[in-house]
Structure formats: C-alpha cells, structure tokens
Amino acid sequence: MIPDYKTLKLSYDYCSKLTKLHAKTFYFSSHFLPQDKKNACFAVYAFCRYIDDLIDNSLIKTLSSADGFSKIIEGVNEWRRQLKSLYNGEFIDHPIMIALKDTISKFEIPENLPNELIDGVFMDISKNRYSDFEDLKIYCYKVASVVGLMTTHIFGFKDKETNKHAIDLGIAMQMTNILRDIREDAGKNRIYIPEEEMRYFDYSEDDLFNFKINDNFHELMKYQIQRADSYYDKAEKGILMINKDCRITVGLMSRNYKNILTQIKKNNLNVYEKRAYVPYYRKLFNIPKVIYELKKSEINI
8 A cells, every 4th residue: 555645744744743852953953954854864763762662661561560571572573573564565554654664665774774773772671781882882883873874875875984984973872862861761770881881980880879979970971971072073074975965964963962962061970960951042053063064074075
C-alpha cells in the first residue's frame, strides 16, 4: 500500500511535533533545511525517540515484574520485525513508520543503521556501567553516531570520509548529553562516566550518588569536557563534506551542543544543581556566526 499525500503529510507532521517537543536544539537548527530533508530528519528523530521511550517506559512499568525483561525484548523485537517489513516494501499503519518508510526509500538509508540504533537503546536495559572509554564509545556510536550516519544520507555527501566525521560528531554530542544529565541518569542507576576514569580521579559511585562536588569531581569533569571538545573539533571538517543546503543546520547543531559544555563550565561544573542549556537568544546569536564561518571555510577550500 502506498499512502496518499494527506496520510504522508499527517505522518510527517506527527514526527515534526514529536521533534519540536523533545529535541529543541535540533528542531531550531532544522529550519535551514529544504522541506524534504527536514521532513526526513524529523522521521528519523521520531523513530529514535519512540524506541528510546519504548525502552524507558517499558523498563519502569515492568521493573518489578518477573517476566518484565522478556516483555521488553518482545516489544523491541516487534519493532525489529516492523522495520524489516518496511525495508521489504510493506506498509505499517503507524505515523512514524509511514514517514520512515518514505524517508528510507527516498534517501537510501542502509537497513543496518536503524537496527544498530535499536541495539544501542537496548543497552540501557542490560548495561548501566562502562568499564572504560572504549566500552562507552560503542554505546555512543550506537545511540548517537548512527543517527548522524542516517541523517548524513539525508543531507547528501560524496566523500566516504564524511561518515567518519559524522561518527565523531555523534560521540561528541552524546558525551555532552552524558555530562549534562549525570544527576538524571543517577536517578535511574545509570553511570556513563567510565569506571576506569572515576578510579583515576578518585571519585566513587557513592560520591556521585551523593552529588558530591570536590576537586576530584572538577578534574574528572574537565577531563570529560576536554575529550568531548576534541571530538567536536575532529567533526568540524565533515560539515563542508555534506551538501551545501544542509551545512548551516549541522553547523548550528554542533555549535549549540558544544555551547552546552561552555554553560557547564560557566556553572562551575555543577551539573547536580543546575541543568546546563543554551538559551534561545544564544541560539539566535549563533546563526550569523555559523554562516560567516561556513562562508569563510568554503572560500578557503
């Protein structure tokens, strides 16, 4: 079944509203995309968000249930089956799946990518600690870099090296999420800061769960921020490798997310008492800066 124009538009509108509600930084940056690419990115985000919510909500509802884990697996596997059906050309009567089917066919998004995303989100059920950064990088790749790779197909690119920089940007952004959300994740008994590094800086799990701020915590946070910044820097080259009509959006995404790290530093690294965010006026100020930097870089290519 091929959905008619009205059904397809309603499906993309549904994805757009979901994105606006839950991903304000991306939604703001998306205004500079052509409409077809904007819609496609909304479909990808809506799929990501739905899977993430499915895992988290199912985990909360079934935590005390003996067969809770099996129910979660059943729900995830159902989405895998539906995803497989989409790639086989079948119709799934759900607004996200209708929009996603149109997106993956138009932009030729490889089937392994959304499946890797499901793998990554599923890790939040089976894993709540990470031994070292190499261990954490696998998680960051699957829940964030994979999204970058999917949207890179939407943006358009010629050089395969672009994918490498998309992966770097995904890791940078996920590390930013991790640092911003330490307190929130602790409430779910999740610690994403590598255990090896917590030991090195002599900052224990008890310290984290008690929201302890001391010199050790400051040094641990500085180390994490420095590494995230280095991934933003490595990803910068990739912006000029995507199609020109999408560069402002990716540039703004990178700049606004990196500014969350700046805000964490302005808050004296206290992520326990104040959630870092980039205010709307600051996002507006970043528009001319990003446009100027892109034009300057394009001239120097």
